[in-house]
Amino acid sequence: MKPPGADTVLVRHADIGVKSGKVQAEMERRLRDNIEAIVRDRDVDAEVERRWSRILLHADAESVDAATDAAADTFGVRSASPAAVVPAEKGPIVDALAGTAREYADAAARGDEDLGDTFAVRARRAGNADAHPFTSEDLERDGGAAVFEQLPDPEVDLTDPDVTFSVECREDEAFVYTEQRPGPGGLPLGSQAKVIALVSGGIDSPVAAWEVMKRGAPIVPVYLELGDYGGPDHEARAMETVRRLADYAPNFDTRVRKVPAGDVMDLLAAEVGPARMLVYRRFMYRVAEHVARETNATGIVTGEAIGQKSSQTARNLGVTSRAADLPIHRPLLSMDKSNITERARRIGTFRDSTIPAGCNRIAPDYPETNATLEIVENAEPDDLFERAEEAAANATLVDI
Ligand code: ATP
Ligand code: MG
Secondary structure, eight states, X not given: OOOTXXXXXXXXXXXXXXXXXXXXXXXXXXXXXXXXXXXHHTTOOOEEEEETTEEEEEXXXXXXXXXXXXXXXXXXXXXXXXXXXXXXXXXXXXXXXXXXXXXXXXXXXXXXXXXXXXXXXXXXXXXXTTSSSSOHHXXXXXXXXXXXXHSSSOEEOSSSOSEEEEEEEOSSEEEEEOOOEEOOOSOOTTSSOOEEEEOOSSSHHHHHHHXXXXXXXXXXXXXXEOGGGSOHHHHHHHHHHHHHHXXXXXXXXXXXXXXXXXXXXXXXXXXXXXXXXXXXXXXHHHHHHHHHHHHTOOOEEOOOOTTSSGGGSHHHHHHHHTTOSSOEEOTTTTOOHHHHHHHHHHHTOXXXXXXXXXXXXXXXXXXXXSOOHHHHHHHSOTXXXXXXXXXXXXXXXXOO
């Protein structure tokens, strides 16, 4: 529910607020740029402005919803509210709150949505203590009375209301809103160094990549083309999921490095028994490390979770990780598949991850679940790491 005449979006940032002044200012500028990039990418008619420690989007009645969505899809944003702007005077503020409540009551009468039963009015004043001839309490009291007059059967609940009519009063403008659309939180993309994202086209890897993007790290997507063990459908899934991720980062380079690995897969299938998947993982990390060197990335992110597959037992993760010097980030480490799936749906990568992809199975029938470094090193081809270097050197860039 928006106040009548809402044409502005009030954006709140997330972890930026805990930074020192200089870092915070830098991150706010970055956040501003990133919101603007998404706004432009979606053709939303809105101007982005950084004011105080907030970001505002100046839109109009038609575009304010899309502008709110754009802000709420930007990493580093805690929440975004479509708001009406009124003069910072008690009369207009109280009128705006009452008008919002009327809109609300009308929608309730039409049975439009599940609107809730309990209400609160919240006011916040920023700026000098003597900037206004009224206090926040004055606004809450008079605003509250005006709001409740409009509602058919109002019940006050100040601790956990279904609907909060809010006003944020600045020096000469006040913002009236009810909705706080949640954003992803985190930090603005680009405020951290790049990481390699190993993307397979499965459900997990795009979620893992999204999680590090949320913390500000741009990704360099790497896809291993597995020949008979992958194939065009497999590849299409991987590219589609990266395309979804790119929607969150239109001002970043998210082209995919496609690495030829069919020959190596054939070799592993022919020559390596129970430790095959572990050897494959070690190859993959080595490839990622070479791409990292080339692209100035500082780590590798994967969609692995403890115990999800035999190659991901706690012990096997320990052994495979030793193939790489760079840290391997596993944001899904502790998550259950159902939670990962739910998150994939929310961020929009789920559908593409589940396009059927017919391909041969590379996993051995009796996989090793309790490997040691010795077992794996004895099982792997002597030139595995040279092959990884060569494969990485033959990577092609795929525009998505
Ligand atoms: P996902 O984990 O993405 O759902 P999956 O379950 O098919 O796909 P796993 O076997 O669980 O893949 O692989 C674990 C992780 O290894 C993936 O999350 C991904 O980060 C990486 N990975 C697997 N296969 C590939 C590939 N062909 N190219 C790049 N990375 C890959
Ligand atoms: Mg997986």
